[in-house]
Amino acid sequence: MSQQVNQETSAAGGVNRRSVLAGLAGGVASAGLLAPSAAAGTTGAETAGRPERDQRVEALLGRMTLAEKIGQLQLVGDETTARAALAGGRLGGVFSVVGAAKLNALQRIAVERTRLKIPLVFGLDVIHGYTTNFPIPLAQGASFDPAVAGTDAAVSAKEARSSGIHWTYAPMMDVTHEPRWGRIAEGYGEDPYLATRFAVAKVRGYQGNDYSAPDRVAACAKHFVAYGGAEGGRDYNTVDVSLHRLHNLYLPPFKASVEAGVATVMASFTTISGVPAHGNGYVLHDVLKGAYGFRGFVVSDYTGIEELILHGLAGDGADAAAAALPAGVDMEMVSTNYARFAERLLAERRITRDQLDDAVRRILLVKVRLGLFERPYVDEATEVKAPSPAALAASRQAAARCMVLLKNDGPVLPLAKGIGSVAVVGPLGIATYDLNGTWAGLGTGAGTTPPVTVVDGIRAAAPGAAVTYTPGCTVEGTDTTGFAAAQQAARAADVTVVVVGETAAMSGEAAARSTIDLPGVQQQLVAAVAQTGKPFVVVLVNGRPLTISSVHEHAPAILEAWAPGVQGGHAIADVLFGAVNPGGKLPVSFPRAVGQIPIYYNHENTGRPADPANKYTSKYLDLASGPLYEFGHGLSYTTFRVDGLRLSSTRLPARGGRIDVTATVTNTGARAGDEVVQLYLRDPVASIVQPVRRLRGFQRVTLAAGASTTVSFTLTPDDVGFYDNAARFRVEPGKIEVYVGTSSAATLSASFTVG
Ligand code: NOJ
Numbered sequence: 001m002s003q004q005v006n007q008e009t010s011a012a013g014g015v016n017r018r019s020v021l022a023g024l025a026g027g028v029a030s031a032g033l034l035a036p037s038a039a040a041g042t043t044g045a046e047t048a049g050r051p052e053r054d055q056r057v058e059a060l061l062g063r064m065t066l067a068e069k070i071g072q073l074q075l076v077g078d079e080t081t082a083r084a085a086l087a088g089g090r091l092g093g094v095f096s097v098v099g100a101a102k103l104n105a106l107q108r109i110a111v112e113r114t115r116l117k118i119p120l121v122f123g124l125d126v127i128h129g130y131t132t133n134f135p136i137p138l139a140q141g142a143s144f145d146p147a148v149a150g151t152d153a154a155v156s157a158k159e160a161r162s163s164g165i166h167w168t169y170a171p172m173m174d175v176t177h178e179p180r181w182g183r184i185a186e187g188y189g190e191d192p193y194l195a196t197r198f199a200v201a202k203v204r205g206y207q208g209n210d211y212s213a214p215d216r217v218a219a220c221a222k223h224f225v226a227y228g229g230a231e232g233g234r235d236y237n238t239v240d241v242s243l244h245r246l247h248n249l250y251l252p253p254f255k256a257s258v259e260a261g262v263a264t265v266m267a268s269f270t271t272i273s274g275v276p277a278h279g280n281g282y283v284l285h286d287v288l289k290g291a292y293g294f295r296g297f298v299v300s301d302y303t304g305i306e307e308l309i310l311h312g313l314a315g316d317g318a319d320a321a322a323a324a325l326p327a328g329v330d331m332e333m334v335s336t337n338y339a340r341f342a343e344r345l346l347a348e349r350r351i352t353r354d355q356l357d358d359a360v361r362r363i364l365l366v367k368v369r370l371g372l373f374e375r376p377y378v379d380e381a382t383e384v385k386a387p388s389p390a391a392l393a394a395s396r397q398a399a400a401r402c403m404v405l406l407k408n409d410g411p412v413l414p415l416a417k418g419i420g421s422v423a424v425v426g427p428l429g430i431a432t433y434d435l436n437g438t439w440a441g442l443g444t445g446a447g448t449t450p451p452v453t454v455v456d457g458i459r460a461a462a463p464g465a466a467v468t469y470t471p472g473c474t475v476e477g478t479d480t481t482g483f484a485a486a487q488q489a490a491r492a493a494d495v496t497v498v499v500v501g502e503t504a505a506m507s508g509e510a511a512a513r514s515t516i517d518l519p520g521v522q523q524q525l526v527a528a529v530a531q532t533g534k535p536f537v538v539v540l541v542n543g544r545p546l547t548i549s550s551v552h553e554h555a556p557a558i559l560e561a562w563a564p565g566v567q568g569g570h571a572i573a574d575v576l577f578g579a580v581n582p583g584g585k586l587p588v589s590f591p592r593a594v595g596q597i598p599i600y601y602n603h604e605n606t607g608r609p610a611d612p613a614n615k616y617t618s619k620y621l622d623l624a625s626g627p628l629y630e631f632g633h634g635l636s637y638t639t640f641r642v643d644g645l646r647l648s649s650t651r652l653p654a655r656g657g658r659i660d661v662t663a664t665v666t667n668t669g670a671r672a673g674d675e676v677v678q679l680y681l682r683d684p685v686a687s688i689v690q691p692v693r694r695l696r697g698f699q700r701v702t703l704a705a706g707a708s709t710t711v712s713f714t715l716t717p718d719d720v721g722f723y724d725n726a727a728r729f730r731v732e733p734g735k736i737e738v739y740v741g742t743s744s745a746a747t748l749s750a751s752f753t754v755g
Contacts, residue, residue: 056373057364060116061357066343068116069360073338075123075299075331082106082120089114090339092331092363093167095123098442100383103164111376118364119372123299126168126217127186127439128152130159132387132566133451134395136437136507136543137172137198139402139562141188141587142634144676145700146201148398153205155391156441158215163385164378166370167218168206169266173199173253174223177598179588180233182511185438185543185563187228189587190600190631192252193695199253200260211263212371221257223268223301225283226250230270233597234512239270244688246272247723251287258292263366265298267329269307276311278304279320284328287727297330297362306335317341322350330359386449392567399564399571404584405557405635412535412557414578414637415495421466423493424455425486425529426500426522427475428541437543437563438508449566454499454539457569461577468493472528475503476520483528490529496536497576498529498555504563507543515594516546523550530554539572545590549628560584578637583674583700585634585743589627596623601631601744602691632678632695632743638669638705642677642748645740650752652715654731659715659752663740665701666708675742676700677711681720682737688724693744720754 061069071090076082079102085091086109094106103122110120128134134152149171160168172186175195188195199221206219226246229239241250254265265288268277277283278300288294305324306317314320321337322345332338345351367373387395405413415422428434432450436443443451455469472486473479490496500522505511517523527550529536537557540546541564551558559582561572574580591599608617610625619625644664652659665677679697683690697713715738721731733755739746 053365053368056368057361060118060364061361063116064360066346068118069356070339070342072118072360072363073331073342074336075333077302077334079106083109086110086114091120093121093123095169095333096125097122098124098163098165100162100164100378100380104377104380107376119367119376121166121363121367121370121372122164123167123169124160124165125170125439126156126160126165126441127170127172128156128437128441129395129443129565130156130163130165130441131384131443131448132156132159132391132395133436133440133443135399135402135565136185136563137187138185138189138543138587139564140398141194141198142404142560142562142584143398143402143700144194144585144698145401146197148401149198150201150205151394151398153202154208154215155394157206157208157217159384159391161215161217162378163383165217166372167220167264169220169222170206171199171202171219171257172222173257174228175249175253176228177600178228178230178233179516179545179591179597180512180514180594181228181230182235182438182507182513182543183227183509184545184588185507190589191587191602191695192249194587194698196253196256200256203257203260203262207261207263212369218263218366218370219257220264220266220299221254221262222266224254224265224277224288224298225268226272227268227270235510236269239272241273242725243727244723244725247727254288255292258288258294263296263369265294265296267298267300267304269301269304271311276308276313278329279308279313279323279327281327285326289328295362296366297359298328299331300324300329300333300335302333303335305329305332305337318345321345325351325355325359330362387566395565396567396571396574399561399567400574400580400582402562402564402584403571403575403582404560404586404633405582405637406560406629406633407552407555407558408635408637409556410535411637412495412537413559413576415462415576417462417577419462419465419494421468421493422458422462423489423496424458424467424469424499425472425489425496426498426525427471427473428501429454429469429471429497429499431499431541434504435541435564435568436566437504438511440504443566451566452569454497454569454572457571457573458497458576460570461573461579472525473521475501475522478521480521480524483525486525487528487532490532490534490536493534496529496534497539498526498536499539499541500526501541501546502543504543507563513544516544516591517594518546518548518551526551527554537576539576541568545586545588547591547593547628549592552628560586578671581637581671581673583634583636583676585632585676585678586629587631589631590629592628593623595620596627599627602694604689605692630744632676632745634676634743636669636673636675638667638671638673640673640675640703640742641666641668642741644710645738645748645750647738647750647752652717652720652736652752652754654717654733654755657717660712661697661715661738661740662710662712663748664708664710665703667703667705670705672702672704674700674702678741678743678746679713680739680744680746681715682739683720683722683732683734684737685734686722686732687730688722690722693739695744717754
């Protein structure tokens, strides 16, 4: 396939850039090694009505002028530009304009005043809520319960569609090993399997079976691809990635999302092994549209096509368009290189009519599937402008489900409901919008109800308690003069809740940090409270893993609350007072120090694995090896035992085989609680060295005190195989080790043989 594609490009006189990586792969696609995904584009919803839809698109395409076709490729981000583009009849969609009335007004121009009456598609970054903010995606990953993401998506879709939004720029599914990278908040952490399960749940939650429904939206898998590999964690930075990492680490959530029928995909801002994603035909054309069989459209990221000039792939805008369209970017966001140069590029044979038609066809198909031709307008009377009680309840439940109890000596937690007094200390104790975290949808706009603060949540949960609030310091400032008052408050109270962490603006896009300590003097504030000798608990509000070795040393209890959303204060209080027994697990490793980064559980072994007794092994001289808290770690107010590991067979046939793995989990404590039973695999000898462990199954169960249940996982050759450096999926014969337990440090093990 890639050979054919290359010939086509050369015939058009274009620069054949998209085969660069394919060349590196030794002609991956041409050799048929990346076989089209069996499931791609064949979900029930996709297949039903496909011939009619295709015919409709073809009929429309046949009637379009060149200018009208090029117009469909343009997406703009404000009303004024939209109106100007519409006046010339050259516009495909609009994003970041909100409000049913405004959107209907724009749509009216497209549908009533343009020749072919093709409706606009309206997009928005609805990332973890529209009017109702849910916890940030990283927090959702910590729930180890994909239904949490499904609920967020379904609630958001309903709210957004009611106000005229058809298309969300979510889910972000960028796997990353970089906690300095602010966008770690928007994804599901360091593991491709976990990210895949959440990405698919979110796509399904947004789109349902049919995204033309009045309570669904089209989803967008982003950012394609390897955006999470940005060097040094600096946003937009270069990524240099081997083919095996690309296919094993970064691509799996995208592949699965295509199989789940995701409507659109967004290109990544980064360069991938020398070729920026927006001009990278290997990833977009050969892998996404070729091997995966993706039939939706690819949208550029914000000015991503124009940025090919600064990347150094294109000399000017025409060059940029000539690289992006053949590579597979169908719609241009904000910059206007397709609109300005496509006609000329066609005349110069640097792009082909087929390439243009293919892009238009894909955009029209999504518009048809959205039902926009039948229902271009939204009913302004039923627009959702504020969270409903049901949505708030769902958000509160989700937030509590995402919290991770990192430490609980004593145990300090849960707090007694009848406690006499609570001192809330720390700059985030009365935080409102910071609890929403990055990309807070409409939830931070004028007139919106601010999130519930931790102080208010505690007051509501323990109405009989005297609750004081003392900030102690600000999030980022260096002033410690407030510490004395904080210590005084702690001394006067039965327990102190220290709420520290990051503001919402410290994670998300363009929010990389060079250190990931608690900002400002918050770490010293925790130490100052510890000096009082009184019991206290630290609640962390943050959008990324933090280096909290000092907090771990000083604090008896630490609750990771992330950016919990609009009901944050209530959800935190639910967990502090035990109305909810925490059951979340870390979707990312927490390093001991920033110098350990990248640190991730699914690393490959070296020839000299860390050994404290041997200097000549892979480690730092000045730091203990391993993370402070490992991937999958999380405590509960009760205790669990996992035992009775059994495999249905000790041999997995490489073709069509299956092994059932079962284990028993028992609540050995005195209260009901949740445990996440996790299954990891290790392939100790392979032609490409394999991660020391990789997650291939998890199940969150709720058990009454003393109760036990059997959890089971099914393994197939897909679970033990991997992509090699020619992007070829291999299932190799040999031994596979299985580990089952309550974190990535699980010790209960068994093994089987493949082949
Ligand atoms: C840039 C971001 O990278 C992307 O995730 C987002 O969807 C667009 N801007 C649109 O806001």
